[in-house]
Amino acid sequence: MASKFPTKEDKDKQLRTRKGHDMTWSCDKHGEPITFFCKQHKIPICHKCATKVHQKPCELDDIEDVIIERRGHLEEKQPLIEETKLLLQKVQSKINAVSSSSSMHLETVNNKLQETFKDKLKNVKEKEVNLIRVINEEADEEIRKINEKREKRIKDCNIDIEKEQTTIKERETRLLSDTKTISDEITKKINELTNKNQHALNTMKNIESTITRINQHDETLVNEAPQVLASIEENLSLNFHQDVSGCLDRIQSEVERVKFVEGEVGGEYCCRIDGYIGKWELVKSIHIPSGVNKPWVRGLISDDEICVEDAKxxxxxxTNINTQHTQKVIDGVSSMYFTSCAPINSNVIVCGKWRCDWMGDGLDGFITLYDRQWKMIRDISIPLNGGGPRLYVDVDRDGMILAAQYGQSTIYVINPDDGKIVHTVTMQGEEVCGNIQALSSGDIVVNTDYNKYTAISRSGEEKAVIHCDEWGESKCRVDKLTDTLFxxxxxxxxxxxxDQVSRDGIIQARGIVEYLESDRPFYFSPCLVTPCGNHVVCDGDKLLLYKKTFIL
Structure with a gap:
């Protein structure tokens, strides 16, 4: 053991100071200065210890060389420590920048959202004023006779306008809540990274403080330097600044995906916060009644109404996914089944059909318009061009019906008001093999093979081929607000x-929803996308409703 060398009172033991050597450091046993370092026993020793105890095979180094060497090792690490501190300070700057830019981006989204709803509330209010003015003008002509009727109409008008205002405000509140949830998630992650980064900075400062302390005494330096060096190596090997920087890049990328999207679906205004990939969570299971022997999902006719056919x-x-109530609306016949359905507006639904009982030169009874009580309004006919007795329909952004016959290359654009064909789209080298889907851009996605979908323009030009060997037999549905394919x-x-796929055919996410089919017989059905952005799939026994949440 080594201890402080005797004080200056012991004149006979006064020692000569050597460069790089603290002469107050002496051998506890012999009282002589420390002169060597035994590599075998890893301890400092004096000359007598070396002569009496630490002879060969012990290997001795001059204590000054050991001190100079270890001090040098510590000094070599100082630039790396400074560099790491600078990197961590840059990371902190980036944390602050990303936090600021995220807040600004979300504030921009909120401002746009609020501005849109402000305009809509203003328009609704103007609508109310105009309606009341018209009502009053009519009442003035025969005020005594229609005064009671006028007051009733004003009251009804106020009630209707109040309902519209309430709906708009509720939508705004819901969307602002969505952006707040996203903002809270970002803030939580930013705080975690800030705490981790501050901990790393504190660790570096503690290491610097320790180095300063052990450099003050040779004994402390020799005894503690190996542990300090090991701590430095351990902390530097973590590459913490790189991990934090990468995480910040991911946060910024996900935040920039967040968008306020709006548009009309089935004649109804729809809007939501979307754009990010997120995580899909099962939020509701709706049991399909046992009376539906072989469920077959045919389409979505509103944000909460799903058409399910009994394939038997x-x-x-x-089925209403909010009330979870299922009601039979049409009695089936053996010669006909539905292939597809879509809402034209809040009052009218269009359905495409398969029929084996038609006769004539055209496809009569393959397209039918129904009201919301499922009473037939009328049939629409299109030319017969060969192909199979199946017709698929959808509704485009302008409220026009798209209709295509199985095995043909022609898609008809039909005005639902009079049933007349206003435009014909002809694909080149492809045939319809299943459902057609209208995009908000005006393009059309057509099922052209069992695992292939082709996006075409209104002129029939091929825009993209959407295909994946892993899909095998597949079904495609389009999000009408974002043009994303599922x-x-x-x-x-x-x-x-x-799988989530862009309209350009780029797979954005695999397996966003996974589920198991039940033992109940059913027909393979697509994943429906509701206007509010939820997904609905059928496992045979139930309709499963999935909702997307923002994650980092």
Whole structure:
């Protein structure tokens, strides 16, 4: 053991000071200055210790060389420590920048959202004023006779306008709540990174303080330097600043995806916060009544109404995913079943059909318009061009009906008001093999093979081929607000999955939803996308409702 060398009172033991050597450091046993370092026993020793105890095979180094060497090792690490401190300070700057830019971006989204709803509230208010003015003008002509009627109409008008205002305010509140949830998630992550980065900075400062302390005494330096060096190596090997920087880049990328999207679907105004990939969570399961022997999802006719056909007897049902109530709306016949359906507006639904009982030169009874009580309004006919007795329909952004016959290359654009064909789209080298989907851009996505979808323009030009060998038999549905495609396919056995794909054919996310089919017989059905952005799939026994949440 080494201790402080005797004080200056012991004149006979006064020692000569050597460069790089603290002469107050002496041997506890012999009282002589420390002169060597035994590598075998890893301890400092005096000359007598070396002579009596630490002879060969012990290997001795001059204590001054050991001190100079270890001090040098510590000094070599100082630039790396300074560099790491600078990197961590840059990371902190980036944390502050990303936090600021995220807040500014979300504030911009909120401002746009609030401005839009402010305009809508203003328009609704103007609508109320105009309606009341018209009512008053009519009442003035025969005020005594229609005064009571006028007051009733004003009251009804106020009630209707109040409902519209309430709906708009509720939508705004819901969307602002969505952006706040996203903002809270970002803030939580930013705070975690800030705490971690501050901890790393504090660790570096503690290491610097320790180095300063042990450099003050040779004994402390020799005894503690190896542990300090090991701590430095351990902390520098973590590359913490790189991990934090990468995480910040991911946060910024996800935040910039967040958008306020709006548009009309089925004649109804729809809006939501979307754009990010997120995580899909099952939020509701709606049991399909046992009376539906073989469920077959045919389409979405409103934000909360799903058409489900019994593939065994072709009865048509409508399930409300909010009330979870299922009602039969059409009695089936053996010669006809529905292939597709879509809302034209809040009052009218269009359905495409398969029929084996038609006769004549045209496809009569393959397109039918129904009101919301499922009473037939009228049939629409299109020319017969060969192909199979199946017709698929959808509704485009302008409220026009798109209709295509299986096995043909022609898609008809039909005015639902008079049933007349206003435009014809002809694909080049492709045939319709399943559903057609209208995009908000005006383009059309057509199922042209069992695992292939082709995006075409209104002139028939091919815009993109959407294909994946892993899909096998698949079904495609389009998000009408974002033009994002969702492909449902069987993964293996009873497992199904849904992939998210851009309209350009780029797979953005695999397996965003996965589910198992039940033992109940059913027909493979697509993943429906509601106007508010939720997903609905069918496992045979239930309709499963999934909602997307923002994650980092």
């Amino acid at each position: 007897n072709h009865d048509m049902y409508v 492909i449902t396919y069987r993964v293996a056995g009873k497992t199904y999955a849904v």
